[in-house]
Structures are given as structure tokens and as C-alpha cells.
Amino acid sequence: MFNGEHINSTEDRSVLHVALRAPRDKVISSDGKNVVPEVWKVLDKINEFSERFRSGSWVGETGKALTDVVAVGIGGSFLGPLFVHTALQTDPEAIASAKGRQLRFLANVDPIDVARSITGLNPETTLVVVVSKTFTTAETMLNARTLREWISSALGPQAVAKHMVAVSTNLTLVEKFGIDPKNAFAFWDWVGGRYSVCSAVGVLPLSLQYGFSVVEKFLKGASSIDEHFYSTQFDKNLPVLLGLLSVWNVSFLGYPARAILPYCQALEKFAPHIQQVSMESNGKGVSIDGVPLPFEAGEIDFGEPGTNGQHSFYQLIHQGRIIPCDFIGVAKSQQPVYLKGEMVSNHDELMSNFFAQPDALAYGKTPEQLLSEKVPKHLIPHKTFSGNRPSISLLLPHLNAYTVGQLLAIYEHRVAVEGFLWGINSFDQWGVELGKSLATQVRKQLNASRTKGDPIEGFNYSTATVMTKYLEAKSPISSDPVTLLPKA
Numbered sequence: 226m227f228n229g230e231h232i233n234s235t236e237d238r239s240v241l242h243v244a245l246r247a248p249r250d251k252v253i254s255s256d257g258k259n260v261v262p263e264v265w266k267v268l269d270k271i272n273e274f275s276e277r278f279r280s281g282s283w284v285g286e287t288g289k290a291l292t293d294v295v296a297v298g299i300g301g302s303f304l305g306p307l308f309v310h311t312a313l314q315t316d317p318e319a320i321a322s323a324k325g326r327q328l329r330f331l332a333n334v335d336p337i338d339v340a341r342s343i344t345g346l347n348p349e350t351t352l353v354v355v356v357s358k359t360f361t362t363a364e365t366m367l368n369a370r371t372l373r374e375w376i377s378s379a380l381g382p383q384a385v386a387k388h389m390v391a392v393s394t395n396l397t398l399v400e401k402f403g404i405d406p407k408n409a410f411a412f413w414d415w416v417g418g419r420y421s422v423c424s425a426v427g428v429l430p431l432s433l434q435y436g437f438s439v440v441e442k443f444l445k446g447a448s449s450i451d452e453h454f455y456s457t458q459f460d461k462n463l464p465v466l467l468g469l470l471s472v473w474n475v476s477f478l479g480y481p482a483r484a485i486l487p488y489c490q491a492l493e494k495f496a497p498h499i500q501q502v503s504m505e506s507n508g509k510g511v512s513i514d515g516v517p518l519p520f521e522a523g524e525i526d527f528g529e530p531g532t533n534g535q536h537s538f539y540q541l542i543h544q545g546r547i548i549p550c551d552f553i554g555v556a557k558s559q560q561p562v563y564l565k566g567e568m569v570s571n572h573d574e575l576m577s578n579f580f581a582q583p584d585a586l587a588y589g590k591t592p593e594q595l596l597s598e599k600v601p602k603h604l605i606p607h608k609t610f611s612g613n614r615p616s617i618s619l620l621l622p623h624l625n626a627y628t629v630g631q632l633l634a635i636y637e638h639r640v641a642v643e644g645f646l647w648g649i650n651s652f653d654q655w656g657v658e659l660g661k662s663l664a665t666q667v668r669k670q671l672n673a674s675r676t677k678g679d680p681i682e683g684f685n686y687s688t689a690t691v692m693t694k695y696l697e698a699k700s701p702i703s704s705d706p707v708t709l710l711p712k713a
């Protein structure tokens with residue numbers, strides 16, 4: 226991976242997200258060319274642009290400084306930046322640098338998400354960042370066209386140049402869309418979408434919100450783990466050990482799921498991000514050579530912050546199926562509170578659970594213990610905990626831009642280690658294609674049925690029946706889509 230070999234063989238690409246956070250003087254080559262200078266050219270451009278934006282010298286169509294950003298993107302062009310943004314939102318340093326600003330995300334093509342993302346925003350003070358590796362993703366492009374309409378109907382079509390910028394590998398399509406190429410931020414095909422948060426995909430919107438210096442710490446944190454992963458012997462190498470544990474749990478013990486349980490509300494978007502990193506990478510049925518696997522690869526990832534999850538699905542984890550758990554804790558809270566007279570601080574209260582849960586899973590509670598506690602006989606089977614349920618605990622010293630970068634890279638490399646062990650290609654995603662192409666067929670049918678009354682043809686009985694019901698409901702379609710958007 227670090228040598229730039231084309232380990233993503235089905236797309237004939239190298240896999241070099243580590244280059245996105247490499248120090249300036251590092252040499253990492255793809256196809257014989259050192260890519261680190263290109264990376265820094267874009268980072269410098271982001272630094273300079275975000276400075277202009279944040280200082281108010283970049284102004285919108287009506288001469289006002291821009292304070293709010295809507296990042297439009299989905300999948301890898303959304304989940305990583307959302308995770309990092311959510312983690313920084315309560316960090317004191319990041320709060321200070323984001324004063325008076327808002328960063329929002331628009332991912333879903335559901336018009337409800339459009340409404341949510343712009344409600345209360347004024348186009349005069351808003352910058353839209355369209356983030357798409359390919360610049361062809363149907364959801365993102367429709368959302369981008371919708372927000373372009375929102376801007377130009379309020380401020381005139383010429384305002385688009387000042388209120389819309391883009392992040393993409395496809396700069397030709399960015400220009401075609403009407404975004405000034407000077408305001409396009411590039412990345413490269415050797416960055417997988419789900420590994421792209423350290424490219425302009427994450428660095429641009431996060432720098433607009435928090436300033437480049439904060440985001441640079443995030444990159445440095447990720448880079449520190451890259452270095453550790455590259456050079457540390459295996460028995461002390463965090464991503465290697467974690468990857469081995471995952472493969473052991475999935476392939477040897479037969480536990481296919483994994484719960485990601487951060488005892489830190491700021492990490493609430495970590496599990497959704499890792500779901501994509503892990504499940505899109507390792508959810509494969511054939512080896513890298515195309516041979517059907519004689520075992521199942523991939524993990525089923527889900528998670529919620531503790532303690533919320535404890536009051537929801539932990540019952541199943543304690544007494545139902547065996548789900549290996551990742552407990553993630555932070556030694557020092559971003560927002561400490563201690564109420565006089567309380568036995569412990571609020572953070573200690575949270576962390577009491579962080580320490581208690583893995584113990585309960587590991588050691589359980591035996592019928593003998595219950596008997597000695599005088600539990601009625603008929604309740605003993607219900608109150609018994611089998612124990613011997615695996616978990617790992619990661620304790621971060623604190624949560625800031627640097628450690629968020631570290632956490633991200635630990636999981637990225639862990640997923641890669643698992644994929645290497647399973648012998649699969651963790652860097653392609655052919656499994657997302659079929660649904661997309663079927664949606665194209667449905668889109669054509671909906672158009673033909675709505676505009677010409679064409680009957681539904683070429684779909685199976687179930688789908689045709691539900692589509693008929695859907696068309697009967699006749700959603701309102703205005704010829705002027707902006708009338709349906711909420712007003713600022």
C-alpha cells in the first residue's frame with residue numbers, strides 16, 4: 226500500500242490515502258511520481274482560500290462576508306467529514322475558531338434533507354461546497370443543482386461563482402456544472418471515497434469552519450498512526466493487532482458483527498463512518514483473484530455512544546447473541562462538569578459505565594453467585610450472564626483534532642489489515658452498482674408514466690404493484706422547484 230503498487234487491482238489503482246496526510250518532505254510515489262507535492266499544493270490552496278473566506282475578504286454577491294457552509298456530498302464524500310465535524314464541535318479550541326459560523330451537510334437526495342440543510346440560512350451569506358469524487362453521483366448532483374437554483378433564484382445566476390465551490394477528481398465536470406475551476410479543489414483516483422476525509426473532501430469544509438491550523442492537527446494525528454502502522458513490529462502495532470482480533474472473532478469464533486461503542490457523545494458519528502469504511506471495504510464474496518471465498522469476509526458494524534446504547538440494544542449483547550464490542554473512552558472530557566455534592570464528576574459517571582460494561586461481558590454472572598444473593602430459583606436462568614464475551618477497550622488521552630485523526634487512521638488501517646488477511650480487495654465497491662443501474666430504469670419509468678401515462682413495464686410483479694400505488698398518490702410537482710424550498 227505505502228509503495229504505491231496497484232493493490233486495488235480491479236480498478237487498476239494504487240491506494241494512497243496515507244499520502245494525503247504525509248509531511249511535506251515525505252516521498253510517496255504512484256506510477257513513478259512523488260504525489261506528496263501535489264497533495265500539499267491543494268492543502269496550501271485550501272489554507273489560503275479558507276483564510277480569505279474566514280477573514281471576510283471573500284464576499285458574496287451582495288458584498289456580505291460568508292459565514293455558513295453547506296457541504297453537499299454522500300457516502301465517502303459525507304460520512305468522514307461529518308464524523309470529524311461532530312467530534313470537533315465541542316472541542317474548546319475548535320469552538321473558539323468556529324465562532325459565528327455554521328457547517329451543515331446535505332447528503333440524502335430526499336428533499337426533506339434539502340429543506341433541513343438550508344432552513345434558516347440566507348443564500349447571501351452561504352457557501353455551498355459540492356463534494357463528489359466522480360461528480361456524477363445522482364444524489365449529489367441533483368442536490369447541487371437544487372442548491373444552485375436556491376442561490377441563483379435569490380441572487381441571480383452570476384452569484385453561483387461566488388457562492389459555490391467544488392471538491393472532485395473530475396475537474397472537467399466541475400467546470401461544466403458552472404463552478405469556476407479556480408474554486409475547484411482536486412484529489413486523485415488513488416484516494417478511495419471512503420478513505421478521502423483527509424483530502425479536500427474533509428479538509429476544505431472543516432478548514433472553512435475551524436481554520437486550517439486546526440485541521441492540520443487532524444492530518445498530523447492520522448499521519449502519526451500511518452508512521453506507527455508502517456514501522457512498528459506486529460506485536461505492538463495497533464492496527465495489526467486490532468485487525469487480527471477482528472479476523473479471529475469473525476473467522477475463527479464465528480461472530481460476524483461488531484459494535485462500536487464510544488463513551489463520548491462527540492464521537493456519535495464515528496460508527497456510521499466506520500460502517501462505510503469497513504463494510505464497503507470488506508463486504509466481499511470473492512478473493513482478490515476473483516475466486517469465491519470459502520469463508521465469509523467482512524464485519525457487520527453498528528454502534529451508538531454509551532451510555533445511550535446501554536438503554537437500547539445491550540440486552541442482546543449481554544444475554545443474546547455474542548457481539549464483539551469496541552469500547553472507546555476518553556480520559557479527559559472536552560466539556561467537564563462537576564456538581565458539588567455529587568460522588569463523582571459527570572465524566573467519571575460516564576466512564577464508570579465504560580469500565581463496567583467490558584467486565585460484565587467478560588466475566589458475566591454465574592447461577593452460584595445469584596444463589597448466594599438469594600435470587601429466587603425461577604429467576605436464576607433469566608438473571609444469569611454467560612460471560613466470555615469478547616471486547617476491546619481503547620482509551621484516548623483526550624479528544625481533539627489530533628486524536629480524532631489518530632482514531633480515524635487506526636480504524637482505516639485495521640480494516641485494511643483484515644482485508645489483507647482475508648485475501649480480498651478492500652478498495653473496490655462493485656456491489657453498489659446494481660442498485661444504481663436499476664434506479665436508472667425506475668427513474669425513466671416514473672418520468673414516462675407521469676408525463677405520458679405510460680404503463681409500468683419490465684418490472685417484477687411486486688415492484689410493479691408498489692410502483693402503481695406510488696404513482697396513484699400523485700406527488701405535487703411544481704414547474705418551479707424553488708417554490709417548494711423553504712424560504713430563509
Ligand SMILES: O=P(O)(O)OC[C@H]1O[C@H](O)[C@H](O)[C@@H](O)[C@@H]1O
Nearest residue numbers: 300301302357358359362418657
Ligand atoms: O464522491 P462520489 O463520487 O460522489 O461518491 C460517493 C459515494 O458513491 C458510491 O456510493 C460509492 O460506493 C461510495 O464509495 C462513494 O463514497
